[in-house]
Amino acid sequence: MLNISRLLLKLSKSIYRIFGKFIKMSLYSIFRHLHSGFRYIVFILILVAIIQSLLGWFSKKPYTETNRKINLFTLISAHTQLLIGIILYFLSPFVQFNSNTMKDSTTRYFTVEHWVMMLIAIALITIGHSKAKKTETSESKHKTIAIFYTIAFLVILVAITAGHLPILGS
Ligand code: HEM
Numbered sequence: 001m002l003n004i005s006r007l008l009l010k011l012s013k014s015i016y017r018i019f020g021k022f023i024k025m026s027l028y029s030i031f032r033h034l035h036s037g038f039r040y041i042v043f044i045l046i047l048v049a050i051i052q053s054l055l056g057w058f059s060k061k062p063y064t065e066t067n068r069k070i071n072l073f074t075l076i077s078a079h080t081q082l083l084i085g086i087i088l089y090f091l092s093p094f095v096q097f098n099s100n101t102m103k104d105s106t107t108r109y110f111t112v113e114h115w116v117m118m119l120i121a122i123a124l125i126t127i128g129h130s131k132a133k134k135t136e137t138s139e140s141k142h143k144t145i146a147i148f149y150t151i152a153f154l155v156i157l158v159a160i161t162a163g164h165l166p167i168l169g170s
Pocket of ligand 1: 094
């Protein structure tokens with residue numbers, strides 16, 4: 001009787017382990033694709049926001065409701081990418097905490113460098129958006145968005161190339 005219950009316990013532990021691994025792998029795959037694909041939404045929105053703010057700044061155009069919405073959607077998309085990234089951080093096999101993490105360029109990149117650079121970029125977008133909201137004139141709103149969003153975009157590009165990841169594709 002004792003043997004059977006031990007056997008059952010062992011069996012359920014193994015099933016739990018295999019099933020847990022399977023769920024983790026599936027979630028990893030879903031979030032990796034989501035994170036990889038969502039970058040295009042961030043790219044498109046930030047590029048549109050930069051172009052419209054540069055045009056608005058240099059052509060002295062009024063700061064319209066469309067401008068405001070595109071800048072806001074860029075901020076939201078960056079924050080969404082941050083949330084997906086945080087979940088992915090706990091699922092990715094490239095995020096490791098051991099004595100070899102900093103020696104291996106891939107684990108070092110995904111455990112430390114990637115999120116630090118991306119967080120700087122997202123902070124720049126957030127600060128730029130908030131500063132633009134507070135300023136009075138259309139010109140200063142366009143100028144603030146143009147400066148902060150362009151630097152943020154450059155940081156994102158540097159972060160992606162630093163990890164030898166393709167800007168487009170995977
Ligand atoms: C605007 C912000 C971000 C962009 C554009 C971005 C972009 C990317 C790209 C292109 C990849 C490669 C995906 C692939 O292999 O196809 C990646 C991977 C990854 N990102 Fe981000 N990322 C951002 C922010 C973040 C943040 C804030 C975190 C963590 C808190 C994060 C965590 C990760 C992790 C863990 C991976 C590795 C996935 C794997 O195991 O292959 N990302 N990211």
